[in-house]
Amino acid sequence: MGNVGAKDVPVLLSPEGLRLDGRRLDELRPIRIEAGTLHQADGSAFVEWGQNKVMAAVYGPREVHPRHLQQNHKAVIQCKYNMAAFAVDERKRPGLDRRSQEISKVIAEAFESVVFAEEFPRTSIDVYIEVLQANAGTRCAGLVAASVALADAGIPMVDLVPAVAVGKVAGQICLDLKKEEDNFGEADLPMALVPQSGRLVLLQMEGHMTEEELGRSLDLGVKGCREIYDRMKAALRERYALTPVAGGAA
Amino acid sequence: MRPGPGTYRVGGKIYASVLGLVAERPPLVHVTPLSGRYIPRAGDVVVGTVTDVQTTFWLLDIAAPRWAPLHMTGTPWSIEVGETERYLHVGDAVVVRVENLEATGRIGVTMVGEGLGKLEGGTIVRVSPARVPRVVGRGGSMVEMITRLTGARLAIGQNGRIWVEGSPGAIHRVSEVLKRIDENGQRSGLTQEVEAYLRSTVPDGPVEPEVRPPAPAGARDRSDETDPRPWGGTRGDAPPSFRSEEL
Known part of the structure; x- marks a missing residue:
């Protein structure tokens, strides 16, 4: 990107109310989810969401490493989110940074509230998320991929965890921001939903919006999550060649 | 409900x-x-590999959530404390039975019993634990057919680890068959499909006239071989060699 002067700010919303890529305000980017893409992992998934490409692998429950993290009454959930150096325009310095540590932590905590960890005492469930191509919303894409991978790994949990970001762009509340909207917009609000209970297990915000706008954003995000939830279930059914049952959950 | x-x-x-x-x-x-790691149940016969050797027990990877300790008293050998590493080394494969499961998640296993013991030679193929019933087939029909048509010896663990021994060609064909079963587990008519595959591939030994599956032309009879291990059978308690028909 380099230096971006004020005059370089793109027109984020057309007079007709369409966004940069022609989407309406409440429209998701195209999303493709594939379960079971890796052979050696216990569960895996690949998510292509707009121009994001994210791979997730789940191992376990297995022996805890390092040992001192072991918990006597439940499994620990360890998550590692990593962005490849080639995932963004300007080469990202590879390895751990504060951003990836934070995202790893919030995603692990989101899963801690849905996984029945007490069923596997003194074990570890390891979740690895690799961002191969980034275009805003990678923590949501990573969480979606990891959630499908957890289901693919046969890990018992309350439900799948769909996630999406809502933001404020050119004064309007928009669903699923892409990179330019994220960079030049006024606010970004990623969230993750447990459809079974309606609880949010991840909610972060950057930027500013009014209380009224926040309320509308949450409603829009929940709607988006439910749409993604259907895609996640479809991906798992495709992997196991299943036909939907009336009222069937995860 | x-x-x-x-x-x-x-x-x-x-x-x-x-x-x-x-x-x-x-x-x-x-x-x-439909997926997931092997969840041990008491009584299951499983194939495991040694991951750690302690003075009184070994730790086995049986593809379960945790490593399973095999205590030296749970073996057919009389072992002194500290002698464990003379019997099983890291990487050795064994057939054991899940004996008790504790609330702590500890999986107790034993190697005393029919069909249990150390595995010599061969290779281990992994399939999903959910597919093991298909590998066995109804009343053992699938294994019986695979051993008959390939001459390989099989030890099937409930944990989805399958030990295969025989000529390189036989091992290859069995691995291919197991891969097919793993990928098409839900499909019906698998046994016929596998049989057709095995008959269409060229076997490396005599085709049909193998009356006794455990002693095919390709497999070696190990009973005459001298024991290469340090105690060389002098203790009279050498590990029993494993035979597939005991399973």
Whole structure:
């Protein structure tokens, strides 16, 4: 990107109310989810969401490493989110940074509230998320991929965890921001939903919006999550060649 | 209806907790998982590999959530404390039975019993634990057919680890067959499909006239070989060699 002067700010919303890529305000980017893409992992998934490409692998429950993290009454959930150096325009310095540590932590905590960890005492469930191509919303894409991978790994949990970001762009509340909207917009609000209970297990915000706008954003995000939830279930059914049952959950 | 394995109840409704198939067995509702690690049950015969050697026990990787300790008293050998590493080394493969499961998640296994013991030679092929019933077939029909048509010896662990021994060609064909079963586990008519595959591939030994599956032309008879291990059988308690028909 380099230096971006004020005059370089793109027109984020057309007079007709369409966004940069022609989407309406409440429209998701195209999303493709594939379960079971890796052979050696216990569960895996690949998510292509707009121009994001994210791979997730789940191992376990297995022996805890390092040992001192072991918990006597439940499994620990360890998550590692990593962005490849080639995932963004300007080469990202590879390895751990504060951003990836934070995202790893919030995603692990989101899963801690849905996984029945007490069923596997003194074990570890390891979740690895690799961002191969980034275009805003990678923590949501990573969480979606990891959630499908957890289901693919046969890990018992309350439900799948769909996630999406809502933001404020050119004064309007928009669903699923892409990179330019994220960079030049006024606010970004990623969230993750447990459809079974309606609880949010991840909610972060950057930027500013009014209380009224926040309320509308949450409603829009929940709607988006439910749409993604259907895609996640479809991906798992495709992997196991299943036909939907009336009222069937995860 | 009450929630059984693979389900949970919230507010009077029963939900699936794992990805699987619903089965109603009054008064319980089960969800049989389609994937996931091997969940040990008492009595299961499993194939494991040694991952660690301690003074009184070995730790085995049986593809379960945790490593399973095999205590030296659970072996057919009389071992002094500290002598464990003379019997089994890291990487050795064994057939053991799950004996007891503790609430702590500890999996107790034993090597005393028919068909249990150390595995010599061969290779281990992995399939999903959910596919093991298909590998065995109804009344053992699938294994019987595979051993008959390939001349390989098989030891099938409930944990999805399958030990195969025989000529390189036989091992290759069995591995291919196991891969097919693993990938097409839900399909019906698998046994015929596998049989057709095995008959269409060129076997490396005599085709049909193998009357006794455990002693095919390709496999070596180990009973005459001198024991290469340090105690060389002088203690009179050498590990029993494993035979597939005992399973």
